[in-house]
Amino acid sequence: MAVMGEHTQARLILDYEAGRAALSEALPEVVRNPDQFGGALDLPIGALATVFRVKEVAQQRLWSQLSVIEVPDRIQEPAIEPNPEYEDAEVLQASARLITPETGQVNETVEIALDGPSHGNPFTDVELHAYFSLDGQEIRAGGFYDGNGRYVVRFLPETAGHWKFRTESTARSLNGHTGSIIVETGAARGVVRVAETFHFSYAGGGVYRPVGTTLYAWTHQSPELEKKTLETLSTSPFTKVRMCVFPKSFIFNDNDPGLYPFEREGETWDTTRFDPAFFQHFESRIRDLGKLGIEADVILFHPYDRWGFQDLGAAADDRYLRYIARRLAAIPNVWWSLANEYDFVTTKTPEDWERFAGIVAEEDHANHLLSIHNGTRIYDFSVQWATHCSLQKVDYYKTAELVEDLREKWGKPVIMDEIGYEGDLEYEWGSLSAQEIVRRVWETNLRGGYYTHGETYYHPDDELWWAKGGELLGQSAERIAFLDKLVAESPTGRLEPLSLTAPTPAGGVAGEYELHYNGYSQYRYITVGIPEGRDAVIDVIDTWAMTVETLPGTYSGRARVELPVRPYMALRVRVNKAPS
Numbered sequence: 001m002a003v004m005g006e007h008t009q010a011r012l013i014l015d016y017e018a019g020r021a022a023l024s025e026a027l028p029e030v031v032r033n034p035d036q037f038g039g040a041l042d043l044p045i046g047a048l049a050t051v052f053r054v055k056e057v058a059q060q061r062l063w064s065q066l067s068v069i070e071v072p073d074r075i076q077e078p079a080i081e082p083n084p085e086y087e088d089a090e091v092l093q094a095s096a097r098l099i100t101p102e103t104g105q106v107n108e109t110v111e112i113a114l115d116g117p118s119h120g121n122p123f124t125d126v127e128l129h130a131y132f133s134l135d136g137q138e139i140r141a142g143g144f145y146d147g148n149g150r151y152v153v154r155f156l157p158e159t160a161g162h163w164k165f166r167t168e169s170t171a172r173s174l175n176g177h178t179g180s181i182i183v184e185t186g187a188a189r190g191v192v193r194v195a196e197t198f199h200f201s202y203a204g205g206g207v208y209r210p211v212g213t214t215l216y217a218w219t220h221q222s223p224e225l226e227k228k229t230l231e232t233l234s235t236s237p238f239t240k241v242r243m244c245v246f247p248k249s250f251i252f253n254d255n256d257p258g259l260y261p262f263e264r265e266g267e268t269w270d271t272t273r274f275d276p277a278f279f280q281h282f283e284s285r286i287r288d289l290g291k292l293g294i295e296a297d298v299i300l301f302h303p304y305d306r307w308g309f310q311d312l313g314a315a316a317d318d319r320y321l322r323y324i325a326r327r328l329a330a331i332p333n334v335w336w337s338l339a340n341e342y343d344f345v346t347t348k349t350p351e352d353w354e355r356f357a358g359i360v361a362e363e364d365h366a367n368h369l370l371s372i373h374n375g376t377r378i379y380d381f382s383v384q385w386a387t388h389c390s391l392q393k394v395d396y397y398k399t400a401e402l403v404e405d406l407r408e409k410w411g412k413p414v415i416m417d418e419i420g421y422e423g424d425l426e427y428e429w430g431s432l433s434a435q436e437i438v439r440r441v442w443e444t445n446l447r448g449g450y451y452t453h454g455e456t457y458y459h460p461d462d463e464l465w466w467a468k469g470g471e472l473l474g475q476s477a478e479r480i481a482f483l484d485k486l487v488a489e490s491p492t493g494r495l496e497p498l499s500l501t502a503p504t505p506a507g508g509v510a511g512e513y514e515l516h517y518n519g520y521s522q523y524r525y526i527t528v529g530i531p532e533g534r535d536a537v538i539d540v541i542d543t544w545a546m547t548v549e550t551l552p553g554t555y556s557g558r559a560r561v562e563l564p565v566r567p568y569m570a571l572r573v574r575v576n577k578a579p580s
Contacts, residue, residue, distance in 0.1 A: 002073050004066035006046030006059075009346040010037075012071065013045055022065035026058045039250060043303060043375075044346045050376040079315040080272065082127035082170040087117060089172075096151075096173040104163075104183045107190030107204045109330045110155045112165065112181075116174050118149040124272050124319070128153065128169040134161045139365050142326040143169075147276035154330030156366040157183045158190060158203055190332050191366050192295055194387050198413050198448055199494050200369075203332075207493035210415055211484050212240040212297070212452030213477075216340070217248040218469035219285045220257035229469030230288055236472070237481030240295040242417060242452060244340065245282065245324060249306040251425075252459075253467040261309070261320070269308065271316035279327055290333040297335040297390075297417075298328065299373070300356070303344040311347040321356055325363035334368050336360050337390060341375035357385040373417055381410040392418035396428070400443030400451075404497050407448055414449040416440070421466055422474040423456030430456035430466075434475035435544060439568060441480055442517045442543060445487060446507035448497040453480055482546040486515060486572065502526075514573040517543070522567045530556045534575050541570040548572070 004013060013019035014034055023031050027048060030037060040048060045066070049059050096116040104110035112130065116122075128143030130153040143153040151174060157163060160183050169175040190203035200208040213236070218229050233241070247257040259278040262269040286296040300321065301310060312320065328334050338356050339345055353372060360370060371390040372379050381389045389410050393399040399419045406414045419440045423430045437453065444451040455465040455474045463470040487495055495507035498514060504521060508514040511531045518526070530536045535554040538561055541547070551561070554576065563569055 001070040004069045004071060006049070006063055006066075007044045007343075007346055008066065008071075009042060010045045010048055011041040013066070013069075014041070016069055016071075018069045019066070022062055022069070026054045026062040027052060039304065039306075042305070042346075043344045047341075047344045047375055074313070077313050077315050079318065080124045083120070083125040084170050086120065086125045086170055087172045091172045093172050094167075094174075094176040094178075096171075096177075098177050098179065100179050101181060104157060104181050105186035105188055106157055106160050106183055107188035107332055108156075108186060109332070110157060110163075110181055110183065111330070112153050112155075112179070113146075114151045114167075114174050114177070115149055116151050117171060121272055122149075122151075123274055123323075126151070126169060126171045126174070128167065128171070128174050130155070130165050130167045132157070132163050132165045134159060134163045141330065141365050142322065142363050143167075143174075144323055144326045145274075145276075146280075152327075154327070156191070156330040156332060158366075159183070160185045188332065191368055192333075192335070193367070193369065194413055196494075197411065198407055198496075200413060208239070208295075209484065209487065209494065210240045210295070210450040210452075211237050211480060212242060212415070212417060212450070213238040214242045214418070214421070214452055214454035214466045215469050216242065216244050216299070216302075217253055217257075217467050218243060219282055220247045220259075221255075221468050222258075225463065225468060225470055226285065228471060230292070232469070232471050233289070233294060234292055236477055237484055238294060238453070238477075240297055240335070240452070241289055242297045242299060242337070242340070243285075244299045244302050246302065246305065246309040247307065248302060248304045248467065250304040250467070252456075252462045252464045253304075255462075260307070269312070271312050271319065274320075274323055279324065283327065283331065286328070286331055286334060290331070295333045295335055297337055298324075299337045299340045300324070300360075301338065301342070301345055301348070302340040303346070303375075310345050314352070317352070317356070318359060321359045322363055325360050329364040329366050329368070332366075336364070336368055336370040338370070338372040340373050341392070342372050342379065343377045344375040353379075354383070357383070361385055371415075381412060386412065388413040388415060390415050390417045392416075393420065400440045400447060400449070403444055403447040403449035407497075415452065416444050416449055417452040418454070419444065419451055421454035421456040422476045423454075423464075423466075424458055425456050434479070435568065437474075437476040438479045438483075438543060439519055441476070442483060442570070443505055443519065445483060445495055446497065446505040446515055446517050448495065448507060453477060479543065479546060483543070486541070489513075508573075512575050514571075514575075515541075516571040516573070518563075518567065518569045520567050522565050523563050523569070524565050525560050525562050526571060527558055527560050528555075528571065528573055529558055530573070531575060532557075534578055536573050536575045539572040539574070540564075541572055543568045543570050 096114045099113040122145040167177040195201035263273040373390045490513040498506040506516040535556040
């Protein structure tokens with residue numbers, strides 16, 4: 001038997017008389033009117049206690065009372081091992097038809113396919129992988145069953161040359177194939193990876209700046225809405241999209257998707273049999289993003305679920321992770337996020353998340369970025385597998401103001417992936433003004449971090465951008481584009497935080513290109529320091545009106561710059577080169 005605690009699902013606690021009694025003091029409304037909380041009852045009770053600001057003393061009493069309530073342990077299904085006798089001994093080795101391209105491109109997906117057997121359950125009976133080798137380098141890529149007797153192995157080469165491959169499989173007809181592919185140099189940018197400790201660049205060269213947006217369930221909508229979303233993205237400033245693999249059930253997002261990841265037997269999912277059509281569709285949307293130059297931040301688990309996908313059991317979780325990692329690992333514009341709001345997923349333990357990270361890292365030969373996203377409790381990003389910090393605000397007032405401390409704490413890039421959403425919902429996270437979103441974006445960027453936008457305006461058809469996509473209604477996206485253009489014009493294409501005595505942030509390349517942001521403050525003038533023996537051109541920037549006024553002449557020494565007396569103003573200091 002197990003006992004309850006702060007990670008226990010609120011709905012489960014309400015099923016027990018002792019649980020209801022324990023909740024009566026800390027969260028009486030949950031006990032008196034449970035129906036009004038809807039899907040929130042699927043969250044861990046610790047999350048509800050934080051969201052509804054239960055006092056610390058009351059929380060500790062609640063955990064103590066819950067710790068003596070026993071609940072049955074979950075019965076875990078055993079893992080399924082591949083079948084070494086899947087094909088009879090008379091089946092010839094390497095007899096399946098092999099389909100392989102003659103050439104490929106550096107930093108682009110190379111795919112080999114085999115027309116093989118389909119009896120039994122190829123998803124669990126057959127293990128397939130290939131080894132790709134060049135000049136002493138060997139890369140292992142896992143294969144997957146794509147339905148209708150088709151098996152696929154994908155590879156993402158980062159080096160040009162004459163790559164050779166060989167296959168290994170528990171199916172005799174798939175085992176022992178050999179071949180070669182000429183990989184040519186191309187212009188593809190490839191995978192995004194961490195660069196210079198706190199930033200990002202493409203494997204093929206060039207600065208990458210995450211300018212994110214949130215589209216949790218956009219791939220689970222109608223073809224018409226998906227098309228409209230891509231059209232909107234094509235004219236947007238966004239270079240990253242946060243998106244869930246599993247469908248999402250939450251406010252303004254209660255429609256059933258057209259496809260599901262597993263086959264169904266009556267009301268039960270057969271987690272041993274994937275639906276290839278679901279994953280083919282998901283991949284197509286990722287490739288559509290790639291054509292627009294947008295990275296897909298793929299969220300592997302989330303708590304907002306009425307179909308049972310967050311509670312499949314350990315063996316099914318592991319099968320799913322290996323399957324999707326093998327399918328997506330060779331697609332360049334993929335990032336991995338183990339979870340959205342991991343601490344709200346009541347069915348997973350800290351050990352589970354560590355195991356999941358190991359599986360994804362093992363199956364991802366291309367070494368894509370990997371992180372995890374919090375609800376109310378920030379993950380320990382000191383873990384080696386986390387390439388960057390993906391964060392949601394945990395303070396009602398502070399978000400971007402914490403970026404510099406978090407960079408120093410973790411020594412990794414910091415992305416404020418949920419700084420709050422521009423919208424008009426009745427929830428504090430979804431009712432921020434465009435002005436406040438723009439302020440948070442400027443603060444984040446100038447403090448050395450990155451950010452993700454979201455929009456949650458009411459819509460008569462429940463087409464909220466943050467969940468389903470469609471069209472942008474707000475005013476922050478164009479102002480985010482304005483800021484990113486200013487960042488792109490810096491000598492490095494990035495900003496580093498600048499240490500100044502002012503409480504408002506400044507970022508850039510010290511002594512060369514500086515952006516000073518005034519935030520809420522409405523200074524009449526501001527004093528900036530120009531390096532000795534140099535002069536500078538100074539621009540006054542209205543971050544809301546998106547105007548840049550270049551002041552006449554040049555400035556030197558301790559320069560006083562007059563400003564309009566209004567908030568959300570910024571300065572740009574462009575220092576001229578020293579005389580040669």
